[in-house]
Amino acid sequence: VINAEKSEFNEDQAACCQISIRRKEPGLEEDEEWLILCSTQFLTGYYWALFDGHGGPDAAIIASNYLHYCIKQKLEEVVGGITEARPPMHLSGRCICDSDPQFVEEKHIHAEDLVVGALENAFQECDEVIGQEMEATRQTGGCTALAALYFQGKLYVANAGDSRAILVLEDSVVPMSCEFTPETERQRIQHLAFLFPKLLDGEFTRFEFPRRLKGDDVGQKVLYRDYFMEGWGYKTVDKADLKYPLVHGQGKQARLLGTLAVSRGLGDHQLKVIDTNIEVKPFLSCIPKVNIFDFALHDIKEDDVLIMATDGLWDVLCNKEVAHMVRSFLAENRMDPHRFSELAKCLVCRARGKKRGHQWMLDDSHEASYDDISVFVIPLHNRAEE
Amino acid sequence: VINAEKSEFNEDQAACCQISIRRKEPGLEEDEEWLILCSTQFLTGYYWALFDGHGGPDAAIIASNYLHYCIKQKLEEVVGGITEARPPMHLSGRCICDSDPQFVEEKHIHAEDLVVGALENAFQECDEVIGQEMEATRQTGGCTALAALYFQGKLYVANAGDSRAILVLEDSVVPMSCEFTPETERQRIQHLAFLFPKLLDGEFTRFEFPRRLKGDDVGQKVLYRDYFMEGWGYKTVDKADLKYPLVHGQGKQARLLGTLAVSRGLGDHQLKVIDTNIEVKPFLSCIPKVNIFDFALHDIKEDDVLIMATDGLWDVLCNKEVAHMVRSFLAENRMDPHRFSELAKCLVCRARGKKRGHQWMLDDSHEASYDDISVFVIPLHNRAEE
Numbered sequence: 001v002i003n004a005e006k007s008e009f010n011e012d013q014a015a016c017c018q019i020s021i022r023r024k025e026p027g028l029e030e031d032e033e034w035l036i037l038c039s040t041q042f043l044t045g046y047y048w049a050l051f052d053g054h055g056g057p058d059a060a061i062i063a064s065n066y067l068h069y070c071i072k073q074k075l076e077e078v079v080g081g082i083t084e085a086r087p088p089m090h091l092s093g094r095c096i097c098d099s100d101p102q103f104v105e106e107k108h109i110h111a112e113d114l115v116v117g118a119l120e121n122a123f124q125e126c127d128e129v130i131g132q133e134m135e136a137t138r139q140t141g142g143c144t145a146l147a148a149l150y151f152q153g154k155l156y157v158a159n160a161g162d163s164r165a166i167l168v169l170e171d172s173v174v175p176m177s178c179e180f181t182p183e184t185e186r187q188r189i190q191h192l193a194f195l196f197p198k199l200l201d202g203e204f205t206r207f208e209f210p211r212r213l214k215g216d217d218v219g220q221k222v223l224y225r226d227y228f229m230e231g232w233g234y235k236t237v238d239k240a241d242l243k244y245p246l247v248h249g250q251g252k253q254a255r256l257l258g259t260l261a262v263s264r265g266l267g268d269h270q271l272k273v274i275d276t277n278i279e280v281k282p283f284l285s286c287i288p289k290v291n292i293f294d295f296a297l298h299d300i301k302e303d304d305v306l307i308m309a310t311d312g313l314w315d316v317l318c319n320k321e322v323a324h325m326v327r328s329f330l331a332e333n334r335m336d337p338h339r340f341s342e343l344a345k346c347l348v349c350r351a352r353g354k355k356r357g358h359q360w361m362l363d364d365s366h367e368a369s370y371d372d373i374s375v376f377v378i379p380l381h382n383r384a385e386e
Numbered sequence: 387v388i389n390a391e392k393s394e395f396n397e398d399q400a401a402c403c404q405i406s407i408r409r410k411e412p413g414l415e416e417d418e419e420w421l422i423l424c425s426t427q428f429l430t431g432y433y434w435a436l437f438d439g440h441g442g443p444d445a446a447i448i449a450s451n452y453l454h455y456c457i458k459q460k461l462e463e464v465v466g467g468i469t470e471a472r473p474p475m476h477l478s479g480r481c482i483c484d485s486d487p488q489f490v491e492e493k494h495i496h497a498e499d500l501v502v503g504a505l506e507n508a509f510q511e512c513d514e515v516i517g518q519e520m521e522a523t524r525q526t527g528g529c530t531a532l533a534a535l536y537f538q539g540k541l542y543v544a545n546a547g548d549s550r551a552i553l554v555l556e557d558s559v560v561p562m563s564c565e566f567t568p569e570t571e572r573q574r575i576q577h578l579a580f581l582f583p584k585l586l587d588g589e590f591t592r593f594e595f596p597r598r599l600k601g602d603d604v605g606q607k608v609l610y611r612d613y614f615m616e617g618w619g620y621k622t623v624d625k626a627d628l629k630y631p632l633v634h635g636q637g638k639q640a641r642l643l644g645t646l647a648v649s650r651g652l653g654d655h656q657l658k659v660i661d662t663n664i665e666v667k668p669f670l671s672c673i674p675k676v677n678i679f680d681f682a683l684h685d686i687k688e689d690d691v692l693i694m695a696t697d698g699l700w701d702v703l704c705n706k707e708v709a710h711m712v713r714s715f716l717a718e719n720r721m722d723p724h725r726f727s728e729l730a731k732c733l734v735c736r737a738r739g740k741k742r743g744h745q746w747m748l749d750d751s752h753e754a755s756y757d758d759i760s761v762f763v764i765p766l767h768n769r770a771e772e
Contacts, residue, residue: 078620081609089596091607091620096600103596106636109609109618116617124614195581210475210489214482221477223467223495228510228673231502232495234464234477250492287614 011053012310012372013060013143017068019045019151021075023083043079045151047071048376050163052310054260055141059267062130063143067266070126071149074118082111082152115151116290119158123266127286131269142260142267145288146177146308148378153295155306155380158288160264165308166319167293167380168326170301173319176291179311180264182247182256189256189263189283190227193246201278204257205243207235213242246283252315256283264288295380303330304380305340312373313351316362322347326377344377397439398696398758399446399529403454405431405537407461409469429465431537433457436549436760438696440646441527445653448516449529453652456512457535460504468497468538498540502676505535505544509652513672517655528646528653531674532563532694534764539681541692541766544674546650551694552705553679553766554712556687559705562677565697566650568633568642575642575649575669576613579632587664590643591629593621599628632669638701642669650674681766689716690766691726698759699737702748708733712763730763 021043047068053060081087087109089100097103123145134140144161157165159177167174182189186208193199193206200206208225217237224235235241249255256263257273257280264285271280307322317325329346333339353360353368360368407429433454439446467473473495475486483489509531520526530547543551545563553560568575572594579585579592586592594611603623610621621627635641642649643659643666650671657666693708703711715732719725739746739754746754 074619081620087609087618089609090603094606096602096606097597100597104609107596107609109596113618117611117615117619118617120615120617121619210493210495211483211486216482217476220480220482223473223475223490223493225503228671229503229506231504231506231676232473232499233460233503233507234467285614290617 009057010372011057011060011143012312012374013051013053013057013064014049014374014376015051015064015068016048016376017046019047019068019072019075019149021045021072021079023079043075043083043152045071045075045149047147047149048306048308048378049145049147050308050310050374050376051143051145051266052161052163052312052372052374053141053143054262055268055271056139057141058134058139059130059141060143062133063126063145063266066129067122067126067145067147070122070129071119071147074122074125075115075151078114078118081114084111087111087114111152112154112156112292115149115154115156116292119147119149119156119290120287123158123160123286123288127266130267134267134269140270142265142271142284144262144265144310146310147288148176148306148308148376155293155295156290157293157306157308158290160266160286160288161262162311162314163309164311164314165306166322167304167306168323169298169304173323174293175319176293176306178289180262180285180289181254182249182261182263183251183254185263185285186225186247187227187230188285189247192283194227196282199278199282200246201276203243203273203276203278204246205241206246207241208245208247209241212245212248213237215242218242256280260284300380300382302381303327305330305343306376306378306380307347308376308378309347310372310374312369312371313347313375315371316351316353316366316369317347325350340377340379344375347375347377348373395443396758397443397446397529398698398760399437399439399443399450400435400760400762401437401450401454402434402762403432405433405454405458405461405535407431407458407465409465429461429469429538431457431461431535433533433535434692434694434762434764435531435533436694436696436762437529437531437652438547438549438698438758438760439527439529440648441654441657442525443527444520444525445516445527446529448519449512449531449652452515453508453512453531453533456508456515457505457533460508460511461501461537464500464504467500470497473497473500497538498542498678501535501537501540501542502678505533505542505676506673509544509546509672509674513652516653520653520655526656528651528657528670530648530651530696532696533674534562534692534694534762541679541681542676543679543692543694544676546652546672546674547648548697549695550697550700551692552708553690553692554709555684555690559709560679561705562679562692564675566648566671566675567640568635568646568649569637569640571649571671572611572633573613573616574671575633578669580613582668585664585668586632587662589629589659589662589664590632591627592632593627594631594633595627598631598634599623601628604628642666646670686766686768688767689713691716691729692762692764692766693733694762694764695733696758696760698755698757699733699761701757702737702739702752702755703733711736726763726765730761733761733763734759 023041051060146163157176162179165176221234409427437446532549543562548565551562607620
C-alpha cells in the first residue's frame with residue numbers, strides 16, 4: 001500500500017482473514033447454546049477485501065474491521081440452506097407444502113444464490129453500522145468496497161465502487177467485477193432525481209450535456225441525455241439548464257453532484273454538497289454486484305492468480321498490461337516462495353512510477369498514479385491437492 | 387399472422403414502410419416553408435414493426451398506425467446532426483465554444499447515438515399519443531412494440547416487450563433484442579414499490595417468494611428476495627407476507643400485479659388491478675432497448691435474414707430451431723422469388739402446429755403455441771450492389 005504524496009493519510013485499507021461459519025445442528029434452539037457449542041461443526045471461508053476511502057480514512061478503517069464479521073453473520077443465518085444440495089423452502093427443513101422442493105427447483109435456486117444474498121445483505125448491514133458508528137464518533141467520509149470470498153469451491157467477488165478484480169489464468173483474463181461510477185450509473189442516478197426532484201433542491205439539473213452550459217447557449221438546441229436515454233438528442237436550452245449537472249465530467253473527472261467520483265460504496269451518511277443542504281447519500285448504493293467463479297469448471301494452473309486492486313493501479317495500467325506483468329514475473333520467479341507478495345509490490349511500484357522533480361512518472365514518461373495504490377495477488381492453485 | 391382460436395380478435399399487429407426524413411437546408415427558418423420544400427433532400431429509412439396487444443387489439447392498432455410517424459418526426463428533429471460525421475454540440479452548427487467539437491468527441495457521441503435517442507423519444511411520444519387517443523375514445527388495453535429501422539447503413543432494433551428479433555447469418559445467430567417481462571425486470575419493479583409503497587395500496591407484497599405463502603408459513607424462515615438482491619435469503623414470514631406478490635409466477639406464467647405478463651410496452655394507461663384502485667402503468671416502461679447492427683462490419687450473404695416475431699413463435703421454438711429452419715428452407719428454395727414470405731408462413735405454421743381433437747400440437751407432440759403468432763423474414767442482402 002503506497003501513498004503517492006497526495007494526502008496526509010493513506011485512504012486505502014485492506015483486510016484478509018479466515019471466516020469460520022458455525023453450523024448449527026438442526027432442531028437445536030437458540031437457548032440450547034451449550035448443546036450447540038458441544039456439537040458444532042464449522043465451514044471455512046477465506047476472505048480478502050480492499051476499501052478505498054474518501055473524505056478521510058475513517059469509513060475504510062471501520063469497513064476493514066467489520067465487513068468480514070457481517071459476512072460471517074449473514075452466512076451463519078442461512079448456513080442450514082447452504083449445506084443442502086438444493087436450499088429448502090423453509091430454513092428449518094420442514095416441508096409445509098409437498099411441492100416446495102419443486103417450487104425451489106423451478107426458480108433455479110442453488111446454494112450459491114444464498115451466498116450471493118448473504119454478501120448483498122452483509123454490505124447493507126455494514127453500511128448501517130458505519131453510519132451509526134460515524135455519527136456517534138462524529139467522523140465523516142466513505143469508502144468503496146471490493147471483497148473476495150473463497151467458499152465451498154467457489155470464488156465470490158462482491159464489488160461496490162471503482163476498485164477491480166481480475167483472474168489472470170494461463171491463457172485468459174477473467175474480469176470478476178465492473179466499476180460503479182457516476183458515469184456508469186448515470187441512468188440510475190438521473191432516474192432518482194426525476195422521481196424525487198426535491199433531492200436536487202433547485203441547485204442542479206438532472207440532464208447531461210457534453211459540457212457545462214452558459215448564457216450564450218440559452219435558446220440553442222444542444223446535445224443532451226435524460227434518464228431514459230442511452231442515445232442522445234437535442235434540447236432547446238432554457239435558464240434552468242445552466243445549473244450544475246447532477247452527473248458531470250468525463251472519465252476520472254466524472255462527479256456525482258460535483259462531489260463524489262464513485263456511485264457505490266459504504267459510509268457518506270452525513271455528506272452534503274458543499275455550501276448546500278443537498279444530501280449525496282440518497283444517490284449512492286451500498287449494494288455490491290457479485291460475480292462467481294466455479295473452480296470445479298476450470299483446470300487451475302500453478303501461476304493462476306486473482307488480482308485485486310484499487311483504482312490507483314487501474315488508472316494507469318489496463319488488464320492486459322497487468323496480465324502480461326503477472327505472467328512474466330511469475331514465470332521468472334518460480335522458485336521464490338515469496339513471489340506472489342513480490343509481484344504485488346512490483347505492480348504497486350510500476351503504477352507509482354518514479355519521482356522526477358515534482359512529478360511521479362511511469363517508465364514510458366506518462367504521468368504515474370497520484371492516488372493511493374493497493375494490490376492483492378492471490379494464488380488460486382492448491383499445491384496440497386497434487 | 388395467425389390466431390390459434392384463442393380470442394375473437396387477432397391482437398398482433400404489424401407495420402412496414404419506407405420512412406422519408408426531410409433534410410432542411412441549414413439557415414432556413416420554419417416560416418420559410420416554401421423555400422424548404424423547393425430545396426429539400428430526403429434521407430430514406432426502412433421500417434418494420436410488430437405489436438402484440440393485450441386487453442384487446444386497440445393499442446396495437448394505434449401503435450401500428452402511428453409509431454413510424456413518431457420515428458420520422460424525431461429523426462427529422464435531429465437530422466442536421468445525423469448527416470455530420472460527428473454530431474455538432476449545437477444543432478444549428480454554430481460553434482459557441484471553440485472546444486465544443488472536443489467535448490462531443492470526449493463523450494464518444496456519434497450519429498448513431500442520435501438515431502438511438504430518436505427511437506427512445508419516439509416510443510415515449512407514441513405512448514403519450516396512445517394514452518390520449520384511448521382516453522378520448524374510451525378504448526383500453528396495451529401492446530408490446532418491436533421495431534426495426536434500416537438507416538444509413540445500420541440496422542437499429544428497438545424493443546419494449548417480449549417479442550424478439552434475431553439475425554440468422556451464414557454461420558452465426560445474433561440476438562438483436564432481449565425480453566422485458568415481470569421476471570427480467572423484477573428488481574426495477576420491486577425498487578419502485580420500495581420507493582413508493584402507496585402504489586401497492588396495502589394489497590400486494592413487494593417481496594418475491596418461490597411460491598405464494600399461506601397461514602402455515604407464518605413464523606417460519608422462508609426463501610425470499612428483495613429489490614436489491616440477485617441472490618436469495620431467508621425471511622421470517624409475517625402476516626403481511628401472505629399478500630399477493632407484486633411479481634409472481636414462473637416463465638410464461640409470471641405476472642406483474644397478478645395482471646400483466648409484460649413489463650414494457652405502449653398503452654395500458656387506464657389499466658387497474660381487478661377489483662382495486664391499483665394502477666399498473668407506473669410499473670410499466672415504454673422505453674425500448676435499442677441494439678445496432680453495422681452492415682459495414684459484416685460480409686452479408688444472400689441467405690442472411692432478420693427474423694422478427696411475437697412471443698407466439700418463441701414460446702415453442704428457440705433461436706437454434708428457428709435458425710436451422712431458416713437455413714435449410716432458404717437453401718432448398720433458392721430459385722423461388724417468394725421464398726422469404728414462404729419461410730415466414732412456414733415458421734408461423736410450425737409454431738401453430740396441427741389440430742388434434744381440441745388441441746393444437748407440434749410435430750413432436752408437444753403442445754403448440756396458443757397465442758397469436760406473427761413473423762417477419764427480412765432479407766439483408768442487397769442484390770443491386772453486386
